[in-house]
Amino acid sequence: xxxxxxxxxxxxxxxxxxxxxxxxxxxxxxxxxxxxxxxxxxxxxxxxxxxxxxxxxxxxxxxxxxxxxxxxxxxxxxxxxxxxxxxxxxxxxxxxxxxxxxxxxxxxxxxxxxxxxxxxxxxxxxxxxxxxxxxxxxxxxxxxxxxxxxxxxxxxxxxxxxxxxxxx
Amino acid sequence: xxxxxxxxxxxxxxxxxxxxxxxxxxxxxxxxxxxxxxxxxxxxxxxxxxxxxxxxxxxxxxxxxxxxxxxxxxxxxxxxxxxxxxxxxxxxxxxxxxxxxxxxxxxxxxxxxxxxxxxxxxxxxxxxxxxxxxxxxxxxxxxxxxxxxxxxxxxxxxxxxxxxxxxxxxxxxxxxxxx
Numbered sequence: 123x124x125x126x127x128x129x130x131x132x133x134x135x136x137x138x139x140x141x142x143x144x145x146x147x148x149x150x151x152x153x154x155x156x157x158x159x160x161x162x163x164x165x166x167x168x169x170x171x172x173x174x175x176x177x178x179x180x181x182x183x184x185x186x187x188x189x190x191x192x193x194x195x196x197x198x199x200x201x202x203x204x205x206x207x208x209x210x211x212x213x214x215x216x217x218x219x220x221x222x223x224x225x226x227x228x229x230x231x232x233x234x235x236x237x238x239x240x241x242x243x244x245x246x247x248x249x250x251x252x253x254x255x256x257x258x259x260x261x262x263x264x265x266x267x268x269x270x271x272x273x274x275x276x277x278x279x280x281x282x283x284x285x286x287x288x289x290x
Numbered sequence: 291x292x293x294x295x296x297x298x299x300x301x302x303x304x305x306x307x308x309x310x311x312x313x314x315x316x317x318x319x320x321x322x323x324x325x326x327x328x329x330x331x332x333x334x335x336x337x338x339x340x341x342x343x344x345x346x347x348x349x350x351x352x353x354x355x356x357x358x359x360x361x362x363x364x365x366x367x368x369x370x371x372x373x374x375x376x377x378x379x380x381x382x383x384x385x386x387x388x389x390x391x392x393x394x395x396x397x398x399x400x401x402x403x404x405x406x407x408x409x410x411x412x413x414x415x416x417x418x419x420x421x422x423x424x425x426x427x428x429x430x431x432x433x434x435x436x437x438x439x440x441x442x443x444x445x446x447x448x449x450x451x452x453x454x455x456x457x458x459x460x461x462x463x464x465x466x467x468x469x
Binding site: 125126129141144145177178179180181182183184185186188189192193195196197198199200201202203205206207209210211213214217218219220221224225226228229232233236237239240245246249251252253254255259260262263264266267269270272273274275 | 292293295296299302313314316317318320325328359360362363364366367369370373374377382383386387388390391392394395397398399400401402403406407416417419420421423424426427432433435436438439440441442447448450451452454455457458460461462463
């Protein structure tokens with residue numbers, strides 16, 4: 123039971139630190155920053171448990187910690203990137219919203235944001251009015267295609283069109 | 291500190307690894323085209339394996355009280371794996387940024403934004419991608435269309451919108467559409 127409480131405590135420390143860092147700047151929003159923070163908290167929690175607990179049990183505390191952490195990151199990723207959540211929140215703020223306005227605004231705002239993300243990650247560049255992949259971007263896309271092919275994602279219904287689009 | 295996993299924890303770890311392995315095997319079999327269904331089947335296989343492993347652990351467990359203390363972390367490990375692999379699977383199958391990256395791949399001359407937008411969503415265009423997401427919200431009965439426009443649908447729509455706004459507040463994300 124102590125090990126489970128250790129996992130809960132470690133997660134509480136991580137969540138508080140993460141929320142504080144998110145309010146400090148966009149640089150700390152990256153996956154690598156979250157991973158570094160989660161590992162630091164994990165190592166400290168394991169060390170504290172080894173020193174202080176009567177019967178320390180790594181897997182009990184780690185299992186609880188990683189589950190709560192993954193749930194946190196899952197929610198974070200959904201809030202940060204999900205188009206559906208963005209649309210839902212917009213509807214809740216401004217209802218009623220014209221469907222065409224919502225679709226057009228989300229397309230414009232989100233598309234520009236993703237292009238900026240690719241540029242900041244050094245995967246794509248803009249020259250003149252044209253966008254092209256950098257060497258790193260081309261290598262990433264190539265790797266992605268290989269993985270997609272291996273897992274049979276390539277050529278499958280990317281957005282489930284056959285299920286969701288209306289009659290032609 | 292005890293680092294060696296108990297039989298129940300081993301069951302969770304092995305079942306967790308069955309998810310990517312199951313996805314690979316299902317892809318090779320090629321029987322299920324829909325990516326979402328394929329993931330659900332892989333998770334069902336992993337859960338079944340865990341149930342079998344949990345039964346076996348119960349049989350060989352010398353201390354039943356330890357077994358129940360291990361059950362929570364074991365379930366946590368399996369749930370962690372389900373969420374982790376779902377994140378990667380969704381990115382691979384449905385990721386919007388990945389889609390942009392792949393549309394630009396193999397075009398050294400580059401694309402103007404209009405051409406790129408038209409290629410997204412398997413050539414349906416960026417507006418069709420967004421319309422598809424909106425359709426998902428309607429199918430999930432979270433929003434509905436009225437003559438005046440889109441509104442939240444029922445208690446479930448209001449609840450999910452509240453959860454969304456709460457997540458935006460917790461993660462300090464500016465609500466609404468960014469432009």
